[in-house]
Amino acid sequence: MGKDTTKLALLKTGARFLKEKGYNHTGIQEVLQATGVPKGSFYYYFKSKEDFGLEIVKHDACEHNQVLDKYLKDETLSPLTRLRQYFAAKCEEFASLQCREGCLLGNLGQELADQNERFRLRLEEIFAAWRDRYIDCLQQAQAVGEISPDLDVRILADFCLNSWEGALQQMKVTKSPVPLQTFMSVMFDVVLKP
Amino acid sequence: MGKDTTKLALLKTGARFLKEKGYNHTGIQEVLQATGVPKGSFYYYFKSKEDFGLEIVKHDACEHNQVLDKYLKDETLSPLTRLRQYFAAKCEEFASLQCREGCLLGNLGQELADQNERFRLRLEEIFAAWRDRYIDCLQQAQAVGEISPDLDVRILADFCLNSWEGALQQMKVTKSPVPLQTFMSVMFDVVLKP
DNA sequence: ATTTTATATTAGACCAGTCGTCTATAAAAA
DNA sequence: TTTTTATAGACGACTGGTCTAATATAAAAT
Structure with a gap:
């Protein structure tokens, strides 16, 4: 197996x-064992558990950004429809996972924000990037008259992200999809509303 | 020191x-040390760490219910004003704590929901009780015409709680009060809106 | 082809910290 | 005095992340 693999x-x-278990409650050993990599190897691949976690966060954020863009930049749909489809897809995804786990980055944010500044800063950045994508989409929605011109799209985007995380x-x-349905x-x- | 003390x-x-640190990352020992109580005493008062946590949750929920009732049942104000005042007070409280910690029960919910069913069930119950209080207040707001009669207050209460937790x-x-202001x-x- | 050098990978020791148990003791109440 | 209530902290068994020393593999040089 190559290094990168x-x-x-x-x-x-x-x-x-x-x-599944959060940062503090996840042991290096169980990760290694589950992957079939011997214990001693961990510190060959990563400087520390912290760095490992930080890389996971970055990796996950990248993947998610692609999904976000796939939905929110799909110009075949109207801006507001794109946003709705995105969240609807996420709803199905989470529900199909028996309403467990939730958002990795939200979970880690709540767990580590007060405990580890490196994590907090990285997560803050990632959420800000998501927010920017929402703003973009909402601005377009406003431009085409899908939402009222009186609304402040920056605040709306903020609210949308926060409420989604809360849901x-x-x-x-x-253990129920109801909060997600309520959000929608x-x-x-x-x-x-238009 | 008496038993209860x-x-x-x-x-x-x-x-x-x-x-501050969540359940998994908090050690019995540090709690004992910080309280100035010897280790041996802990298992005289509590059966296990789990039970200890569960009691803390219950205790915290009781306290919070009283605050909630203080605001939401204050008949000198209109229903919607009561709700607003409650959240405004909470905003100040959290902001004055440098935007750390957040909601104990929300934090524990996210940390333990998938890990410990006893915690999850207890937290679910507590949140449901909060929701019921919101419903009550929103129903009254609807009765006096403060909010549209077309809105489903159950869903609204749900949404309100979830969004607040997300904020x-x-x-x-x-590390900023902005999400709370956005919520408001x-x-x-x-x-x-009326 | 064989030896040397460099790199990639692993095994296992290490120590601090975990929860929970145990026995012994002190204080208070009956 | 006897019994209950509470304190005291050592102890065990285990897990945590981390590190050093050793091994295996590949590359280079003779």
Whole structure:
């Protein structure tokens, strides 16, 4: 197995464990064992557990950004429809996972924001990038008259992201897709109603 | 120190640590040390770390319910004003804590929902009780015409709670009160606008 | 082709920290 | 005095992340 292959495998397994158990409760050993990589090898591939986690975060963010762009930049649909489709797709995805895990980055944010400044800063950056994509889309929606011109799209984008993260949190706690459905209906039928 | 005094002190310190570091990353020992109680005493008062955490949760929920009721049942104000005042007060509280920690129960929910069913069930119950209080208040707001009769107050209450939790999560990540302000302005000027 | 050098990879020790148990002791109440 | 309540902290068994020393593989040089 080449170096990159092994490293990528570790990142993938790590992401799974981080989503399921959080950072503090995930052990290096179990990740190694699950990947089939011997214990001693970890520090050949990564400088520390912290760096490992940080790389996982970066990796996950990249992947997600692609999904986001796939939806929000699809010019065959109207801006607001694109946003709705994106969240609808996410709803299905999370529901199909039995409402567990939720958003890796949201989870890590809540777990580590007060504990590790490197994580906090990286996550802040990533969320800001998501927010920017929402803003872009909402601005276009406003331009074509899909949402009221009186609304401040920056605030709206902010609110949208925050509320979505909150819905995911409650989805986990209630083990039910209802919070996501609630998000969809209020966000699109009340907040962003045409 | 009487039994209740010591036990209460442990619960109080425990709550502080749980808020700051989460469940998995908080050690019994540090709680004991910070409270000035020897190790041997812990297992006299609590059966296990899990039970300790569960009691902290219950305790915190009780306290919070009282605050909630203080605001939402204050009949000198209109229903919607009561709700707004409640969240405004919470905003100030969190901001004055340098935007750290956030909501203990929300944090624990995200950390433990997939890991410990006892915690999840207890938290689910508590959140449901909060939701019921919101529903009550929103129903009254609807009765006096403060919000549109077309809105489903159950869904609205749900959304309100979820979005608030999301705002708290992002407050932590960004170390800024902006997410809370965003919540206030969108929730009360757009979603619940008279 | 064989030896030397450099790089890639791993094994296992290490120590600090975890929760929970245990026995012994002190304080208070009956 | 006897019994209950509470304190005291050592101890065990285990897991955590990390590091050094050793091995395996590849590249270069003789």
